[in-house]
Amino acid sequence: MPNIIFAGSRRRGAPPRRPSRFPGRHTARRLLAFIIALAAMMGLAAAMPASAATMQAPKDSQLWYTFEGERYNIGVIAVAPNGRNAYCIETGVPASYDYGETMSIKDSENARRIAYLANAYQSNTDPATQAAIGMLIHDHFEALDKPLWQKRRAAFLKEHPTVQAKADALWKESAAHVATTTKASVTYLEGKRSGYVDVEITGSGGAKVSGVPYVVTLKGPGAFNDGKTTASGKTAGKTIRLNWKATGKGDVVANVSYDHGTIERLVSGQDYLRYGTSTSVKNDVVTFDVVKDFQPGVTTVVNRKIVDAGEAVDDDVTSTIAKGDTWKTSLAVKAEGYYYAGIAPSSLGKGMTPKTGESSKDFLARVKAAGYEPDAYGTVEFTGPGQKKTVHAVTEPGGTEPYSSAGGPGIGTWVWTMDKSRQNDSAKEWIRGDFSSGLLEHAETMSVRAPVSVDSTATEHSAIVGAEISDKITVAGFPEDHGEFHGDEAYGMGGDRERAQVSVWWAGDPDDAANDRRYKPEGDAVPAEDAHHKRIGTWEYAARNGEIKVGAGAPDADGKPVHITAETHGYYVFVYSFEGDDRVRPVTSSYGDAWERVFVEETSHPHAPSLTTAVIPPHVKVGEEFRDSAKVSGELEDGSYVTFTAYEPVADGVTPGTGERILDEKRVELDATARNQTVFSPAAKADKPGKVYWKATLWSPDGEVIDSHPLGIDGEVTTVEEPEEPEEPEEPVKPEEPTDPEEPEEPAPLPATGAAIGLIAGGSLSALAVGCLTLAAIRRRS
Secondary structure (H helix, E strand, O other): OOOEEOOOOOOOOOOOOOOOOOHHHHHHHHHHHHHHHHHHHHHHHHHOOOOOEEOEOOOOOEEEEEEOOEEEEEEOOEEOOOOOEEEEOOOOOOEEOEEOOEEEOOOOHHHHHHHHHHHHOOOOOOHHHHHHHHHHHHHHHOOOOHHHHHHHHHHHHHHOOOHHHHHHHHHHHHHHHOOOEEEEEEEEOOOOOEEEEEEEEEOHHHOEOEEEEEEEEEEOOEEEOOOOOEEEEEEEOOOEEEEEEEOOEEEEEEEEEEEEEEEEEEOOOOOEEEEEEEEEEEEEEEEEEEEOOEOEEEEEEOOOOEEEOOOEOEEEEEEEEOOOOOOOOOOOEEEEEEEEEEEOHHHOOOOEOOOOOOOHHHHHHHHHHOOOOOOEEEEEEEOOOOOEEEEEOEOOOOOOOEOEHHHOOEEEEEEEEEOHHHOOHHHHOOEOOOEEOOEOOHHHEEEEEEOOEEEEEEOOOEEEOOOEOOEEEEEEOOOOOOOOOOEEOOOOEEOOOOEEEEEEEEEOOOOOHHHHHHHOOOOOOOOOOEOOEEEEEEEEEEOOOEEEEEOOOOEOOOOOEOOOEOOOOEEEEEEEEEOOOOOEOOEEOOOOOHHHEEEEEOOOOOOOOEEEEEEEOOEEEOOOOEEEEEEEEOOOOOOOEEEEEEEOOEOOOOOOOOOOEEEEEEEEEOOOOOOEEEEEOOOEOOOOOEEEEEEEEEEOOOOOEEEOOOOOOOOOEEEEEOOOOOOOOOOOOOOOOOOOOOOOOOOOOOOOOOOOOOOOOOHHHHHHHHHHOOOEEHHHOO
8 A cells, every 4th residue: 555644744753733723624624634645545556557666755854834733844755766855846735655657847947957956955954955945846846736835835934934045045056057058159260270169058047157067069170179079078157168170171060068957757646856867958059161271372473574585584473372261370382383485476375274173293294295395493482372472483493593595585484383292291281282373374474585696798898989889688586487476465465577677877088088997987886977977778678587688789678679889988887777576686787897898999909809718628527627718819918817707507598607606706817928828717626417607707907807708608618417327347458559649639638636626837738728629709799
């Protein structure tokens, strides 16, 4: 039979009741209580489940009071089998130590606060404390007769007035230790790479609570500074600050969970309330975007769109970063530049761009496969975005030797890369991927202007008044397609200037021929026109490589024949000029060039010196010696001399005089007493096959050209051939008896030993050259 306790009845050992002033009323009440208890007992007996449990009597953890003549208690009414204190929640029903069903009470702020108090004071046996908790449980969870409870509450406090203050204190305490809401905010410190989450766990009225276990979990590409994705602890009545760092790119959700207690209802004749268990509440309180790595890059612009060949090549490079990214603080990232030179203008607008996801290495390989090889390189480091640096091109990757554009006239352009695999290990972790700029980008493309060389010789260096004078000019250095490029506005490059000019200047004393030499042309610049200096005329010719014949009826650029007549005594000078354009440097031949002037006198000199030249021999093998010879005839002033110049071998069809000089104005003195004499140049050698063009010039003692010849005339070209493969040696034969040597028809070949440049002296070689060589008289050539 269930153990029934009549709530409010006097138990054994309870204080004695005072005599009632209304004994009949109390007798009726007791009878009613007995009937109710009996009915309850019968109902419980009928409904008691098989799993019924029996509680124990508590220790003295309650306070007693009198209501309507009966004694009742408030506090811990029973102790459940799990040791938890049980409190009455049905006023006016007899208590029983037996119960059947256990039901969870719906979660609420009040439920959490009662759970906190029941758990926090589980071991507390102070009657006043437990009575205050029991009173708070009736206040918030009375399940049967709230009006009756209010009457009994008043009677209780009348006997124990201090309990109200204790109950208020306990309720306030519960508010500070029971969480009901969470919120969080995110602060970024280094872009979206790191920062902290501020978590607030609050209770009633928004106050931050203390002593509540919590766990903060990051879901997504982020972690706390210790590398873990969870952080736990107990609240301390203040904001919880947790530092985080990105581990990738994307959204991170901060999930905050905290613990709170629950309460249960024990179903009995008199239902009870006890502490249930601890559970967690999880909330995704904040979502934030994180980015660990970053994508660096560069923007570049050549600081000069037009560069003359031979000048340094510079590039202005500025570091950039992808939108939304943040550069890792103080991280050095290396950018590497590749300079491509000598590109034809026809390639403009046909550049190459990296494909999506294409590595820098693969892009450079694709550029190479398209026929582009870098001529120079550049390297620069950046530690943040927006840094601008000027990079000077060097000859080797990572080198220090400055690059000169002398070898690369034409279109030049840069390609810049930031190759992740070529960064140091500390940088690789933070860089998202490779960066490459395109080939032939507008801002990164420039023109290197080619130098033009001009070699010319007046057909006659002396003449008389009334004679027609002319000049042959050899021009080299223009791009082969010069005149065909019409410019490209997008690249900021103008078109070719299609014509050059040749002017003829006169200098002398118009009133006295004896004073003409006082006005001998000197210096590079043409003079201002005055009584002693006049520009005779200017004619236009195509600005292209090749030979230009000026005068003697040869046509100009418009096809009109040009005739130039020396109408007065004095000097006549041919001056070639080209104003320059975006692909070719300006050039003007020297006004004081002795080869370019003709001295005109009023009468001729019957014994004027002349020059006839021939090479010795005309054909040689690579590495063999060869020379030039000059036969000088006529009367000479003491101190006259001949100079010899030879140009390195070039292929057939190449304009003469475009290569380096292997002999440069080598001077040979003349005998002024001899009316006919032959002199020889120093010996020369060539290390490659081709045609070697010679130029010999006869000079007066004061530096006037007496006679010379244009490049490439017959007899003034040495052909250098590849050596033949050596043949198998033949069996030696017995030598014949020596005989008297016959007179040689041609000069013996020059020795193949000795220095590369040497002098040949002696009358025998001179005689052979004069008597046996084919000589070319330049006066018969125009």
